[in-house]
Amino acid sequence: MKFIIQRDRLVQSVQDVMKAVTSRTTIPILTGIKIAATSEGVTLTGSDSDISIESFIPKEDAGHEIVEIKQSGAIVLQAKFFSEIVKKLPTDSVEIEVLGSLQTVIRSGKSEFNLNGLDAEEYPHLPQIEENNKFHIATDLLKAMIRQTHFAVSTSETRPILTGVNWKIENDELICIATDSHRLALRKAKIETDNHENYNVVIPGKSLNELNKIIDDTNEPIDIVITENQILFKAKHLLFFSRLLEGNYPDTSRLIPNESKTAVTVNTKEFLHAIDRASLLAREGRNNVVKFSIIEGGSIEISSNTPEVGKVVEEIQSQSIEGEDLKISFSAKYMMDALKALEGTDINVSFTGAMRPFVIRPLHDETILQLILPVRTY
């Protein structure tokens, strides 16, 4: 393998793939970055086995030559050293050449590094994109869907399947669901698929968080391919792979109530700020619980009482209240998380009793819902 490449492009790609590399791995080859040169360009890969990132540097971009391939081939170089070296090279172009027996030379200007590489054959095999098996979605929509659901995944390993977000594709619609069993977030969107197939997979919450960080907020489409063990996202020159979680996601559709005994419409911001204030003292206590009561005259009272610190009571006006009176207590944190994830100026909250899950939706928007389980007193 031998090629000459623009240093800036190489540095950028190395930085991208480094996001997947960890030093805490039991698999020796994963401490390295895989570099593969073909007649098309250069591909870099980094992986911690949970997520893998591939960055492609084309031979030419907008008529400018970026890479000059002299001989194709592949090598794995220690990520720790390679990433530091490329950052500090003296000139704008870099030559990378593999001599016999994995010996690799990096030249830039008058400096020359000799690195011992690892056999690229040893590197994990990542799934390939099959052209007829993908679907796509606008990148900014994907990012919104991740943001609106992934916060609700469980952080406890007692039920590992709940640490992931359930992605279902049915009838050209993508449904994302996350729950830690105390609250649930759901978001739907129409997508374009090539094969109209149905899928039901669970993606680790951590992977989606990483993906969200690495992809740009544009309205360009991103391609998605689901295989039996991995999911992969393809943006321009960037591939992001994540392993899927093992096991079946619980069926949550029957757990979301569809009738309502008490329905309240309030301004999202006002409601969020009232909860925030009420929880100011509750946060110091053990529970961070606030109480929501419907009082006479179409008002809602939000209160909290922390024995050693004090009480807060606040009234907010609702736009409409229908159905039975209600007193219900819930975690202020879950409510604030849910409200922050919703778009829209007004929300509708429907309750079916003080000890049953309640549902929060933006007014006139059926594509998103947040569900919260209340707390009960003893």
Added chain:
Amino acid sequence: MEKTWDQLEELQPTVLKMLKNSLLKNRVAHAYLFEGMRGTGKKEVGLLLTKALFCESLIEGYKPCETCNNCRRIQSGNHPDVHIVEPDGLSIKVDQIRSLQTEFSKKGVESLKKVYLISHADKMSVSASNSLLKFLEEPNPGTVAFLLTEQLQQLLPTILSRCQILTFKPLAPKVMMKQLVENGVAPVKAPLLAQLTNNLDEALKLNVDEWFAQAQKIVVKLYEVLKKNPLEAMVMLQSDWFSHFKEKEQIHRGLDLLLLIFKDLLYIQLDKQEQMVFIEEDERLRQFALQTSGRRISDQMSAILEAKRKLQANMNPQLMMEQLVLKLQEGSSFV
């Protein structure tokens, strides 16, 4: 060290036959427990079966090719879906099992197949064992576990009941000698050690044991003295033997060594020198062998075995030894 299917089959024919059948019938268990002494090939067999599960071009449908990408990566420790856990210091910590658990809550990196191998599974702490139990109870399809142990009785019964247990036979002396030499034992000493025990650990310990080195010298000396006169042998028992071989275990070991000397003499007479164990005493034993008869050697060997029986039946060791010395000398006056 890499061993092929054929090499391991020689070592553990029963185990390999079992595994071959499981592979051919596609009935590989979710969890195996390999039980047997050190050096009996447990880890090699575990890795071999792992390769067989991942191999891209199996030979005869069950033997891993050892050359494909998967086989090579399993050997080098770079296969992302093969996880090997070894004790961290003296024990396997609960954190090690927990990270395994997180690993197995996900689907494989390259396919749905995953293997984990826990070496010295008996060294798991109580909580590590309980964590492991949880995922032995609910195995994922496509996941195979290998637990290896030298001490089966140390494992929780609940773990044992969830594994298919395969017992690895102790090593045959010939294999044992080879392993001893591989472990740094001088080739001239290996045959004797291999005769005395089929436990590699015990043999390696004996090899560096001061008492055992001394014991060999005393036994050879006793044999020499026996040929001189009865009185001197009795004196030697008092001066050297009794003070060195005190415990019953030690006396048995002494008698075993003595027996092996006579066995060597017999081999020399039968022209099977290659089976000798006291290789370092080769010269002298050849001399001795010229001065006795096969018939007499076999009488003497029965006398030693008889003495061992008496010792086992709690006969006074001093009386037993004195009787034995007299017996071994019977007929020597005719020579």
Added chain:
Amino acid sequence: MKEMYPKNGRVILHVDMNSFFASVEMAYDPTLKGKPLAIAGNVEERRGIIVTCSYEARKFGVKTTMPLWEAKKLCPQLVVRKPNFDRYRAASLGMFEILRQYTHLVEPVSIDEGYMDISESFEFGSPIEIAESIQKRVLEQLDLPCSIGIAPNKFLAKMASDMKKPMGITILRKRDITKILWPMNTNEMHGVGKKTAEKLTTIGIHTIGDLAMGNEIQLKSLLGINGIRIRERANGIDQRPVDPESVAEFKSIGNSTTLPRDVSNQQELFHVLESLAETVSVRLKRKNVLASTLGITIRYKDRKTITRSKKLPNPINHKDDLSSFAKQLLLKSWNGDPVRLLGITGNDLVEQDHAYKQLDLFSYEKDAKKEPLLNTLASLREKYGKSIIEKAASHNVDSSQNVGTGTSFNKDFLRSFPDKKHEVD
């Protein structure tokens, strides 16, 4: 000095720290003294609310729970600080430390107020001398102002401490009630909230005096048992003792037992845990508290003792919950050696009124089924008072005798080794 004390009655003090959070901040940063200061959440954001403020700020009309922007409008030079709860806790501990030097009968009510029963404290001087000495020491040692009420019972002491702030000392005798208390509006009365006061006006009761002479039957039908209670208070009657053992005081409830012989059979150990769980459960319920953390103690044959604890997802006090978590802990921590002693402790206790269980999406139906029953209980309690209905297990006839003895695990621990006290720990 004894002559300054009543022959039959009690002398109760109510010590109330003046704008506590703000005062603590000023003690930390003396440059704040004399300035209008407010403590508020979200200092950076306009929508933060005032948690408390100094007297200087109050002069401008700044009030607790007022939004920050409104306060700034009233008092543009207002200094705003974020709350530092760790400082407040430390100051609170220091304050109660001082109070306890006069009597062990100190009952903390919240972070900044408490009752003291000084009926037997005549060696320290007359009640007013004690109050002055407390006020002086709290100011000198902690740089914090407080107001103190002196009265024959808790209610009157509380009312008295409210009368002069900051740095006041007020004596409220029973004979002063008609003159001082009765002209006040009912909503100024401790224990009467805005809503209750509104309800009272519907039957023509506006002042505390009206309430004192109100019709018992009418009050009971309007407010339930609470109506009777506040009428008594309005007449200056309050029998509640000062209880130093109130919930905040004890941190754990536990029991342990030495086994008749060393046991290494898991099933037998489980049985022991079950019976311990039952005892601990009864004691938790008697105190109306729940445990948020569960601990177990294992002592082995060789006297090696280990304790392990687990933070619980929800607070518990039921014997089945206690024993099931205790068993999990045992399985995790027991090394299989013969056991000589086992113990269970409930830690991080929370009052039943402030204990919550976060419901679970996959199991809430179990709790929801009990909802109608709990609603009935709640409305009965509202009508007839808190103690009218308790679950059978928490019913306790002689609570005053059992409560307070051996509440901590250590005490139980000692009791199980009466002759080997030195080996504990």
